Amino acid sequence: MKKIIHILLFLLVINLSSTAQQKQTFAIQDGNFLLNGNPVQIHSGEMHYSRIPQPYWRHRLKMMKAMGLNAVATYVFWNYHEIAPGVWDFKTGNKNLAEYIKTAQEEGLFVILRPGPYVCAEWEFGGYPWFLQNVPNMVIRGNNKEYLAATKAYFNELYKQVANLQITKGGPIIMVQGENEFGSYVSQRKDIPLEEHKKYSAAVFQQLKDVGFEVPFFTSDGSWLFEGGALPGALPTANGEDDVAKLKKVVDQFNNNQGPYMVAEFYPGWLDHWAEPFPTQKSEQTVRQTKKYLDNNVSFNYYMVHGGTNFGFTSGANYDKEHDIQPDMTSYDYDAPISEAGWATPKYNALRELLKTKETPNIPEQFPVITIPNISLSKVVDLEDLKSKIDPIIEDTPQTFEQLNQGDGYVWYSKKFTQPISGKLELNGLRDYAIVYLNGKKVAELNRYYKKYSCEIEVPFNATLDILVENMGRINYGSQINSNNKGIISPVIINGETITGNWEMYKFPMNREPDLTAYKNPGKANRPVLYQGAFDLKKTGDTFLDMRDFGKGIVFINGINIGRYWSVGPQQTLYVPGCWLKKGKNQITIFEQKNETIQKEVKTITTPILQDLKPEKG
Structure with a gap:
């Protein structure tokens, strides 16, 4: 069986590379995936263009090819491309989705497109633009005209980029997913009738077809959730299902008693949260399960084969009863076969031994890794110095990020008191992390993860209360996705009294590197500060910033936000791709x-x- 599969995979690769830009056919028929009428098995890996620097795309795709895979799957992140209402970017840097797909084809890989509109993916707001929350009457993932009008506009813009990249038009796209893990959402939102859920999923699926997608469709759910997530006309695939008999039984039930059978998310590792242990999976376990799929003619997609990095503010968060938020780490390493920096791991090598054929290419050379002599931080600027140059927004009550028309970063809330007050300060609507200052002195750290929403405070005459609030990433999974406002979203209470009148709000989106040229005032301990330094390089290469001496924040390298750090771990370093460094001054x-x-x-x-986990006390 294995020899036959390898022959079919070889024919698949030859077909792809020799007929690029020529129309082909890919179909789901008679219980098989058919390429130009011939049965094939899909051995895919998930890898997201947005989590890898564009100059490294080809290298990572070559790594996949050298592991023995024949396809790459990727989500499309709506909020990565609609950068403001009605403003789209599919061309700049990592946003060039079409270029990523073309590069995959050049490297002999087919593409499985997963456009959502909801993607989960441990990504900010599950892929939704934050400003959708400002649209009156809109309900995310709901059967309402405001939401469906937005998804239609997104699909129209997406299709313009990928229409000619379908296999029917000479491109590498062989399948498109309808919605994503919708069965999970249905199971969590039983307050909504199943009929209404079905109307929504049918409507969004019809939109995908209406814009012009003509390759086969599929859905992706846990095997026990097909009733809520399966769509007529789309192949049901089972996420994480390791029981082949169960997989085939449930697919047959929802697919006219026939295959093909596919696990669209086969997990060789798992996602990571700040302040929680880093999950790992032994190579032997992944290899054993892969062999089981091979022996039983089950196609699969490793989620993730290469995780990459949540650069900037792209990481999302989960929600559970123990923690009101579980923010995802900057690293999306995922314990995947290809590490965050693109290295071949022992898991990679073990899977390659199982999957490779005589035609499998060699593993591409790893990018060089360098150390940089300790970087001197020559400038330390108090954030309040930057605040003094910003015109505040003044309202009687604290405003959310969304009300302030801000998506990410930080908001500084400030309130002057003419009368004293003391007692418990309550920020029950904190979203997500705050440091509280009174007359410039730090009073407390409040934190949604640890459910620490209050502290004791004594406000004297003519005092100023400052609260610096961070958005740690919107929830990307589950029923809480429709409760994703950030900042201070409920009244500020001291000693049982609601504090109103003349709240000043200063916006720090940090969507670009702050210009510190005009600032000279040195910062002090226990104050929010911006450090800046320069360093010279004679050669470039990948490296890792060691942030163990720092507390919590973000880092810009040559103007690029490389992500968040937090001393609680388990992540204590930040990956710096060498392609974002330069010879000379950085x-x-x-x-x-x-x-x-x-x-x-x-x-x-x-x-x-x-x-390296170092959790704080709640």
Whole structure:
């Protein structure tokens, strides 16, 4: 059986590379995936263009090919491309989806497109643009005209980019997913009648067809959730199902008693949250399950084969009863076969031994890794100095990020008191992390993860209360996706009294590196500060910033936000791709929120630290 499969895979690859830009056929018929009428098995890996620097796309695709795969699957992240209402970007840098798909084809890989509109993916707001929450009457993932009008506009813009990249038009796209894990959402929102859920999923599926997609469709759900997630006319695939008999039984039940059979999310690792242990999976377990699929003619897609990085503010969050939010880490390493920095892991090598044929190419050379001499942080600027240059928005009550027309980053809330008050300060509507200052002195850290929403406070005459609030990523999974406002979303209460009148709000979206040229005032400990330094390089390469001496914040390298750090771990380093460094002068800017000690320098190391957990006390 294995020999036959390898022959079919070889024919599949030859067909793809020799007939690029020529129309082909890919069909789901008679219980098989058929390429130009011939049965094939899909051996795919999930890899997201947005989580890899564009200059590294080809290398990572070559890594997949050298592992023995014949397809790459990717979500499309709506909020990555609609950067403001009605403003679309499918061309800049990592946003060039069409280029990513073309590169995959050049490397001999088919493409499985997963456009959502909901994607989950441990991504900010599950892929939705934050500003949808400002549209009156809109209900995310609901059967309402405002939402469906937005999804239609998104699909129309997406299709313009990928229409000619379908296999029927000479491109590599062989399948398109309808919605995503909708059965899970149905199971969590039993307050909505199943009929209404079905109307929504049918409507969004029809939109995908109406814009012009003509390759086969599929759905992706847990095997026990097909009733809510399966769509007529789309192949049901089972996420994470390792029982082949169960897989075939449930697919047959929802697919006219026939295959083909596919696990669209086969997990070789798992996602990671701040302040929680880093999950791992032994190579032997992944190899054993892969062999089981091979032996039983089950197609699969490793989620993830290469996770990459949640650069900037792209990471999302989960929600559970123990923690009101579980923010996802910057690293999306996922314990995947290909590491965050693109390295072949022992898991990769073991799977390659199982999957490779005589035609499988060699593993591409790893990008060089360097250390940088300790980087001196020559400038330390108090964030309040930048605040003094911003015109505040003044309202009687604190406003949410969305009311302030801000998606990400931070908002500084400030309130002057003419009368004293003391007692418990309550921020029950904190979303998500706050540091509280009174007359410039730090009073407390409040934190949605640890459900710490209050502290004791004594406000004297003519005092100023400052609350710096961070959005740690909108929830991307589950019923709470429709409760995703950020900032302070309920009244501020002191000693049982609601504090109103003349709240000043200063916006710090941090969507670009702050310009510190005009600022000279040195920052102090226990104040939010911006550090800046420069360093010279004679050669470039990948490296890892060692953030163990810092508290909580973000880092810019040459103007690029490479992500969040937080001392609780388990991630203690930040990946710096060498393609974002340059020979000669480079610049680093660090926004440090906690700043318990003034830092003089930052170090780099050659290997990541992803399993060093140092949780804070609640």
